[in-house]
Amino acid sequence: MAFKYSSVTKKIIMALAGLFLISFLIVHLSINLLLLFDGSGDSFNIAAHFMATNPVIQVMQLVLFGGFILHILVGIILQTQNWLARPTRYKVEGFSHTSFFSKFMIHTGAVILAFLVIHLFDFFFKAKFGELHEVMIDDTLMEDMGVLVIEKFKDFPYVLMYVVWLLFLGFHLDHAFHSALQSLGLNHSKYTPLAFGLSRALAILIAGGFILIPVVIYITQ
Amino acid sequence: MNHWSSKGEDPVAFDHDCREGICGACSMYINGHPHGPDKAVTTCQLHMRKFKDGETIVIEPWRARPFPVLKDLIVDRTAFDKIIQAGGYISVNTGGIPDANAIPVPKVNADLSMDAAACIGCGACVAACKNASAMLFVSAKVSQFALLPQGRAEAAERVQAMVAEMDKQGFGNCTNTGACEAECPKEISISNIARMNREFLSARVCAPKIKEQTGGGI
Ligand code: HEM
Ligand code: SF4
Numbered sequence: 001m002a003f004k005y006s007s008v009t010k011k012i013i014m015a016l017a018g019l020f021l022i023s024f025l026i027v028h029l030s031i032n033l034l035l036l037f038d039g040s041g042d043s044f045n046i047a048a049h050f051m052a053t054n055p056v057i058q059v060m061q062l063v064l065f066g067g068f069i070l071h072i073l074v075g076i077i078l079q080t081q082n083w084l085a086r087p088t089r090y091k092v093e094g095f096s097h098t099s100f101f102s103k104f105m106i107h108t109g110a111v112i113l114a115f116l117v118i119h120l121f122d123f124f125f126k127a128k129f130g131e132l133h134e135v136m137i138d139d140t141l142m143e144d145m146g147v148l149v150i151e152k153f154k155d156f157p158y159v160l161m162y163v164v165w166l167l168f169l170g171f172h173l174d175h176a177f178h179s180a181l182q183s184l185g186l187n188h189s190k191y192t193p194l195a196f197g198l199s200r201a202l203a204i205l206i207a208g209g210f211i212l213i214p215v216v217i218y219i220t221q
Numbered sequence: 222m223n224h225w226s227s228k229g230e231d232p233v234a235f236d237h238d239c240r241e242g243i244c245g246a247c248s249m250y251i252n253g254h255p256h257g258p259d260k261a262v263t264t265c266q267l268h269m270r271k272f273k274d275g276e277t278i279v280i281e282p283w284r285a286r287p288f289p290v291l292k293d294l295i296v297d298r299t300a301f302d303k304i305i306q307a308g309g310y311i312s313v314n315t316g317g318i319p320d321a322n323a324i325p326v327p328k329v330n331a332d333l334s335m336d337a338a339a340c341i342g343c344g345a346c347v348a349a350c351k352n353a354s355a356m357l358f359v360s361a362k363v364s365q366f367a368l369l370p371q372g373r374a375e376a377a378e379r380v381q382a383m384v385a386e387m388d389k390q391g392f393g394n395c396t397n398t399g400a401c402e403a404e405c406p407k408e409i410s411i412s413n414i415a416r417m418n419r420e421f422l423s424a425r426v427c428a429p430k431i432k433e434q435t436g437g438g439i
């Protein structure tokens with residue numbers, strides 16, 4: 001089905017979905033960081049409870065799933081076409097000056113996807129369908145997500161797994177923001193150099209911010 | 222090469238024509254670079270002094286599905302001609318000689334258009350790209366017209382037709398990697414690809430829909 005859309009249309013879909021996913025990561029990270037700033041876990045639990053119950057967020061959750069599926073499907077289609085476009089490889093592979101991580105978007109994407117499934121089972125499905133310990137905060141009974149997270153990250157292999165996963169997310173993001181702007185036709189000497197810097201900054205801040213959480217929990221617990 | 226000829230065998234076939242870097246025929250992938258290690262030159266303009274004495278030089282043809290190898294180092298680049306035929310031109314009615322400079326063109330646009338028009342259709346961008354994408358070539362051809370008033374008239378149809386033909390020929394999709402720009406002998410900028418995407422998006426979203434084709438005339 002998606003084959004009938006032109007290459008440029010697919011790139012535009014990819015970019016819009018990718019930018020949306022970046023905005024989701026920023027919201028997700030802001031909430032997670034509450035765990036570090038409020039050791040009791042109450043602020044995090046309140047935020048998590050809000051995200052799980054607010055009707056607007058519930059709708060956005062569906063949009064988010066759609067965004068992920070679109071990004072992944074179109075990404076796989078684009079990459080398959082790219083592989084098919086070069087059936088014979090070079091004996092001496094090129095090493096032209098390029099945006100390094102742009103060459104590995106499908107690979108970093110695949111790693112993100114694999115761990116995303118594990119991650120959903122770890123937290124999201126547990127919160128949605130699992131029997132979680134509950135706490136009473138401000139007269140409201142809510143799932144104690146904070147404890148769930150802290151318990152998970154007492155385990156070293158778990159922490160290591162998350163750190164590796166998030167590094168790959170960082171690699172993906174390094175070629176994400178500026179590339180999306182270029183796909184959307186936004187290239188200008190005024191802001192394109194800034195977009196490259198911003199892309200790297202987002203990669204470091206988002207991946208670094210997420211990595212901080214399991215690491216700090218492991219060290220302090 | 223003399224070695225093969227003296228044994229009565231065919232020498233290695235390779236393509237060339239102008240030998241001054243303007244025709245784009247001399248497509249060869251040398252030591253991992255289209256047109257060899259030197260920057261902004263074609264193979265015919267590449268000097269042997271760019272290589273070390275006794276160095277092993279690996280020469281390969283362009284590798285891309287839309288560029289089938291005809292013989293040894295010669296590839297068929299008809300796919301590019303097909304893309305040009307799909308829209309890489311402007312339609313002009315014959316008649317009296319128009320006044321030069323009758324239509325004002327901003328200097329920046331004239332310069333950007335000339336830069337894009339420097340593309341010689343060599344295919345190094347496709348050869349260099351990990352996706353064998355032709356977007357640098359197509360975007361240069363789209364841009365050189367889109368930037369000028371004479372090209373605006375057909376801009377919306379042109380970009381859609383050329384992108385459609387590019388896809389039909391089986392080129393890959395751009396990942397904004399930038400290898401094309403680094404290897405292009407004419408240093409065509411990937412900002413042209415952004416312009417093509419812009420043109421395409423605005424053609425799809427804003428251009429008036431053509432309901433019926435009017436025969437003849439304009
Ligand atoms: C939260 C996670 C993710 C974010 C924020 C994200 C973001 C982005 C962005 C902004 C781009 C650039 C789009 C463009 O060049 O126009 C991109 C490209 C790409 N992403 Fe993701 N992505 C994520 C997850 C994934 C996953 C799970 C996959 C799995 C297959 C994936 C596969 C790709 C591929 C293959 C490309 C390159 C597409 C191309 O050739 O243009 N991404 N991503
Ligand atoms: S854009 Fe550059 S590399 Fe590509 S065909 Fe034109 S001159 Fe050759």
Ligand code: FES
Binds near residue numbers: 237244246265
């Ligand atoms: S032979 Fe014409 S560009 Fe090299």
